[in-house]
Amino acid sequence: MLKPPSVARDVSREAFNELYTVLTANQDNQDVIGLIAANPAGITRADLARLTGQAPYRLETILRGGIGRLLTVDEGRGPADPLLRFAHEEFRTTAVKHLGPRLMAIYEEGLEDRSREFRQ
Structure with a gap:
C-alpha cells in the first residue's frame, strides 16, 4: 500500500489544524463554518450575511481570514452571486463532526427557514 507523500500529509494536517483553529476562534466563525457545512452545494455571501446577521464588510473580513483558505467559490448562480463551499469534502465532514x-x-x-422565506 502506498503512503501519501509527507508533503501532502503536512498540507492536509495544516488544513485541518486551520479548520479547528478557525472553528474555535469565535462564534462568528463557528456560524459561518456551520452554515457552509450545512449546505454542501454552497451558499452565497448574501445568504451568509442574512443568516449570521453580519454586515457584508464584517463577513468579508471573516472570509478573507483562515476560513477563506478552506473554501472554494463556484459561479453557481452566475458571477454576481457565487456559491461558497468547502474546498474538500473532508473539511466539511470534519466541521460537521x-x-x-x-x-x-x-x-x-x-x-430551511431561509428557503421557506425565499419561496413565499
Missing part, C-alpha cells in the same frame, strides 16, 4: 448533531441541526434549520 466537530460541531456535532445539535449545532448542525440548528444551522440546517436556519437554511
Whole structure:
C-alpha cells in the first residue's frame, strides 16, 4: 500500500489544524463554518450575511481570514452571486463532526427557514 507523500500529509494536517483553529476562534466563525457545512452545494455571501446577521464588510473580513483558505467559490448562480463551499469534502465532514448533531441541526434549520422565506 502506498503512503501519501509527507508533503501532502503536512498540507492536509495544516488544513485541518486551520479548520479547528478557525472553528474555535469565535462564534462568528463557528456560524459561518456551520452554515457552509450545512449546505454542501454552497451558499452565497448574501445568504451568509442574512443568516449570521453580519454586515457584508464584517463577513468579508471573516472570509478573507483562515476560513477563506478552506473554501472554494463556484459561479453557481452566475458571477454576481457565487456559491461558497468547502474546498474538500473532508473539511466539511470534519466541521460537521466537530460541531456535532445539535449545532448542525440548528444551522440546517436556519437554511430551511431561509428557503421557506425565499419561496413565499
